[in-house]
Amino acid sequence: MTMDAALSSHLQELRRGTVVVASLTVLREPGYGYSLLETLAAAGFEVEANTLYPLLRRLESQGLLTSAWNTDEARPRKFYTTTPEGNAVASALRTEWTRLNLAIGDLDTPGSPS
Amino acid sequence: MTTLIDRYVTTALRRIPEGQRADIDRELRASIEDAVEARVDAGATHDAAVESTLLELGDPDRLADRYSDRPQHLIGPELYPAWRRMMTMLFTVVLPIVVIVTTVIQLIDDPAIGKVIGGMVTTIISVGTHMGFWTTGTFALLERVGLDQRALRGPWTPADLPEYEPTRLGRSQLVPNVAWPVLLIAGLVLQQFTFTDVPVLDPANWSFWWPYLIVVLGFEIAWAIWVYRTGVYTRAIAAANAVLALLVAAPVVWLAVGGHVFNPAFPGLAPGGEPLYWASLAVMATFAITALWDIVEIAVRAERSRRGLPVQVPGTGGL
Structure with missing residues (x-):
């Protein structure tokens, strides 16, 4: 495996869980699949449509999102909203993210008090 | 005439459980049309927009697997070690025993060399194929009903380690x-x-x-x-x-x-x-x-x- 291939596979590993945190956080305001994809892309999350759409349904089946069809506009869209449970999970994940970030920072600067 | 989008959605839905089809159908179409619209707004022709949107979504069968959360492997990492040990045992121990027994029976029954060799080859191929097929099929089924290794043989413990011949023969x-x-x-x-x-x-x-x-x-x-x-x-x-x-x-x-x-x-x-x-x-x-x-x-x-x-x-x- 070349260096580039190794790096890209490690990056993929590292990013894997972040889409869930980002989606649950963004969807505190109701949103539909394509809008979320745009928002995440603009925020710098590399996520593909064929990963995101099934993920939304999975999060819904886990009770972390609810959905409702909005037929007011010409194109009916399924809007997802983060549930209170989803909020709690997202907040726990963000706490863990912060903790990991600090821990890695500590490892990176040896000798500093932790 | 069916459009490319129709063909794509229909293909993906084929592999999705009946109950979820209608909902995914609507949602997937809306998402594709949103993406196409955004590309057209950015200056692409309609056909090119459809083409690149579907290209980005990728293989519809794969998308369907992701929607239905279906395993995309026959035997996953949980069961694979047990499957491999079972196959090794079957082919190195059971198959030779079966071949020897059937050959001995053939020798007693009609010891013509052609029939003996033919019988051996037939046994190896047919018994080997059956053992491989049914074992793999059973494991693939276990994989799909969600039985993992713990259900099969309990969690791994150090007692499961093989013994090796001690330096001193006993x-x-x-x-x-x-x-x-x-x-x-x-x-x-x-x-x-x-x-x-x-x-x-x-x-x-x-x-x-x-x-x-x-x-x-x-x-x-x-x-x-x-x-x-x-x-x-x-x-x-x-x-x-x-x-x-x-x-x-x-x-x-x-x-x-x-x-x-x-x-x-x-x-x-x-x-x-x-x-x-x-x-x-x-x-x-x-x-x-x-x-x-x-x-x-x-x-x-x-x-x-x-x-x-x-x-x-x-x-x-x-x-």
Whole structure:
């Protein structure tokens, strides 16, 4: 495996869980699949449509999102909203993210008090 | 006329459970149309926008698998080790046993060489295919009903580790090493007097070859005790084993070639007869293969123990 291939596979590993945190956080305001994809892309999350759409349904089946069809506009869209449970999970994940970030920072600067 | 989008959605929905189809149909179409619209707004033609949107969504079968959360493998990492151990065991232990048993039955039934070889090949192919197919099928089914390794054999514990031959060989090696020559001597002597009215083996050989074999088998017993007291297989032990194996096998094969193993007076084994020919061939093959196997096996063990490599004890290590 070349260096580039190794790096890209490690990056993929590292990013894997972040889409869930980002989606649950963004969807505190109701949103539909394509809008979320745009928002995440603009925020710098590399996520593909064929990963995101099934993920939304999975999060819904886990009770972390609810959905409702909005037929007011010409194109009916399924809007997802983060549930209170989803909020709690997202907040726990963000706490863990912060903790990991600090821990890695500590490892990176040896000798500093932790 | 159906559009590309219709074809894409229909293809993806084929592999999605019935109950979810209507909802995913609507949502997927809306998402695709949103993406197409955004691309058209950015200046692309409609056809090009559809094309690149579908290209980005990728293989519809794969998308369907993601929607239905279906495993995209036949046997996953949880079950694979158990599957591999099972296949190894089936093909290295069970298949040879089945082939040997069916071949022996065929030899007794109709010992024509063509039928024997044909039967062996057929058994290997058909039994091997069945074992591979049904085992893999069962594991694939377990994978899909969500049984994992814990359900099959409990969580892994250190007790599941295979045992390796200790540096010092124990009694477990001594017993078979002594038992075989003793059984052969007993069989050789007793067949003369008890098993059948007329002895199976040629009594003429009591003038030299049968006593000679008993003496060599006596040396085999002495060799087994030597191995036990030395505690490891050494090169000298392997060399002595090879000499003894040849001293047993060579005369027996030679006697069999000359047709002098069996008693010509034994019913059905008259000289020149077909049964005598096949019985002699079976004796020849058995002794030659056993001797070769024995020589190689002990030589390999001696070499491994000289290099300090462990040897796994058969039957340990679990499924």
